[in-house]
Amino acid sequence: MNYIKIQITTEIERQNELILLLDGFGVEQYEEMSHEVVAELGRDEFSWDYVDPEILNISEEMYQVTFYLTEHEKELAKKIQEEIEGKDFGTISMEEIEEEDWANNWKEYFHPIPIDETLTIVPTWEEYHPREGEKVITIDPGMAFGSGTHETTFMCMEALAKYVHSGNTVFDIGCGSGILSLVAAKKGAKKVLGIDLDPVCVSASNQNVALNQMEDQITILEGDLFQVVKGQADIIVSNLFAEVIVGMLEDLQKHIVSEGIFISSGILAEKADLVKNALVDLGYEILEDHVKGEWACVVAKAGKK
Structure with a gap:
């Protein structure tokens, strides 16, 4: 199944108004990006390991949400777009994307990594033949960083x-x-x-x-x-x-x-x-x-x- 990625960017003052609008359309799950989110990360630093540095530079005046609808919800996507543009909420972008195995597609970029001449990191899904005297660490990160x-x-x-x-x-x-x-x-x-x-x-x-x-x-x-x-x-x-x-x-x-x-x-x-x-x-x-x-x-x- 394919999906429609929808991203809406507006002013922070209209955050609650936008959330109520999306709730009216039955959209309850979405990603938020705002200066407030960054501040919350700063208040709870020990609950995360890594954050994309781009989010740290977000404007205090901006609020952005991203969510996904299925390919069968094109009419709903169209209605949301019309409502956003009709009420001049800011900008809305829509992009059709193919279904992907998000949990596993990254594995194609993870290959054996030599640390030095005597030690190499090898993912569980790769076949590897160590040199004489070489040590190997086999790893599957799963959902961990x-x-x-x-x-x-x-x-x-x-x-x-x-x-x-x-x-x-x-x-x-x-x-x-x-x-x-x-x-x-x-x-x-x-x-x-x-x-x-x-x-x-x-x-x-x-x-x-x-x-x-x-x-x-x-x-x-x-x-x-x-x-x-x-x-x-x-x-x-x-x-x-x-x-x-x-x-x-x-x-x-x-x-x-x-x-x-x-x-x-x-x-x-x-x-x-x-x-x-x-x-x-x-x-x-x-x-x-x-x-x-x-x-x-x-x-x-x-x-x-």
């Missing part, structure tokens, strides 16, 4: 491959699919804790840990790092937004060993200085900072305790 293809994830994996040593304890904050926990374990970490607030991510991480038969090294916990974890790590990795990272740094101090390594990404490149300055203020030494595309990764060493 973290396949290794995104710049932030890849930079964290590169840093873990460089800094993890045999016998280390590693904490992975916001573990998503568990991919960073798996990299740390494959690189020799003796104990890895993956922590995430999202039960979907916890489930995906546990499945990937089991898929790689690494339950003895990796434990996945649901909750807030500062509530569910005791003890300290040699390395802490966090692939979250800059503001979230800065906000948790003081609490993080009690969970990292003297001169331990903190690897952070999920940072928009223009906000890298925000993270670096906050780390320096707490006595960290910046070891590396890299940029790929729009994203930055910062590696720092904690001070002596």
Whole structure:
């Protein structure tokens, strides 16, 4: 079945009026985009891992909704268009799109990813023959963030491959699919804790840990790092937004060993200085900072305790 994608953009003052109009047509499910939505994300930063940066630049005066009707609802789509244009609500666009398997189509873009000469990430649906001495991590992200293809994830994996040593304890904050926990374990970490607030991510991480038969090294916990974890790590990795990272740094101090390594990404490149300055203020030494595309990764060493 094909669908009709409808997008309406109006002024924020007409938000309630537009919602009532759509409700009158029986449209109850839609995506919203507004400055208010962005503000809500800021008030609840720990409930999400990734947001398209474009939404952060939305005008305070704009309100936009997007929804889908089936190909059998063309008459309804036409009536909505006439009503929107007749009442001068703003702009409306309609586009016919083919039915797609949204959950699986992205897989055609996820192929084996070499982290270095000794370790490669391989999706479950790809056949792969490792070289002699090469280690492989098999992964299916499911609905969780973290396949290794995104710049932030890849930079964290590169840093873990460089800094993890045999016998280390590693904490992975916001573990998503568990991919960073798996990299740390494959690189020799003796104990890895993956922590995430999202039960979907916890489930995906546990499945990937089991898929790689690494339950003895990796434990996945649901909750807030500062509530569910005791003890300290040699390395802490966090692939979250800059503001979230800065906000948790003081609490993080009690969970990292003297001169331990903190690897952070999920940072928009223009906000890298925000993270670096906050780390320096707490006595960290910046070891590396890299940029790929729009994203930055910062590696720092904690001070002596």
